[in-house]
Amino acid sequence: MSPLLEVSDAVRAEIGDEEADRLLAGENAPGSYDCTSCRTPGHTEQERTSTVLFVGEETAVLAFAHATCIPSQVVSVSEEQLKGAVRSLSGESEFARQPSAPPQPTSAEPGREAAVLGVTCGQILIGEELYPAIVVEPTGPIARPGSTGPGDEFLPLLVEAGFQRVADVSLAPSPLPGWSVLLAMGQLHAVLQGDPAGGRPSAWWQAHQPLAVTDGWRASANQHHTVFVYAAPAGVIGQQPREDLLREALEKAAVNGLLVAAAMPLAGT
Ligand SMILES: [Zn+2]
Structure with a gap:
């Protein structure tokens, strides 16, 4: 049975057509997963599931969520957060980020110490x-x-x-x-x-x-x-x-x- 996966255009653009089609065909879908939003279990063959791509500076991680919790989307996170996410996620797959975006210039910090x-x-x-x-x-x-x-x-x-x-x-x-x-x-x-x-x-x-x-x-x-x-x-x-x-x-x-x-x-x- 093919999975009830939703892959938004933004996610497709990041992971590429080939990977998106493999997911939709069920070749790469995880089956059961922990919803990335509410953390309760979900299953890609039993309920509509959103693919959520967490994108860092160098890597990206694909996660899954109940479609009722969040729609399929790309979420920008820091590379550090992404590494933490990789450790805590189940059913994820990691993609090398396409080296398309040029590195962002870092702006000079103001002289005053920044408040957090x-x-x-x-x-x-x-x-x-x-x-x-x-x-x-x-x-x-x-x-x-x-x-x-x-x-x-x-x-x-x-x-x-x-x-x-x-x-x-x-x-x-x-x-x-x-x-x-x-x-x-x-x-x-x-x-x-x-x-x-x-x-x-x-x-x-x-x-x-x-x-x-x-x-x-x-x-x-x-x-x-x-x-x-x-x-x-x-x-x-x-x-x-x-x-x-x-x-x-x-x-x-x-x-x-x-x-x-x-x-x-x-x-x-
Ligand atoms: Zn959920």
């Missing part, structure tokens, strides 16, 4: 329902690109990008079109920012190491297909060991006008 975005995962109760949330807080002030001033422009930059100020944490944030959260191999990989020109989304935040999430977080992300992304300037939220403390910190930040948020779908949904 810290990310905390937790669930947040809105109404009667738990929603998956991530809280983003830089390790230091964020300057406007090109500026050398000492100010922290993190919140204004996010508001310009479409995040909304949160006055009341008990209300769900508004959706931010074009942005999404990449949950793959059951772990949090990136917050993706849409390309207004219609190209492939780029990572606004990307995990150095994919971030483990709790089963509850993952289940609620897959149930709602939405993640609430909160952001606050450096030093406002801090590391909170418990979800009730995280919520308290969010409420305090909101009261002080230091919290923005947006609702984002899981990447590809």
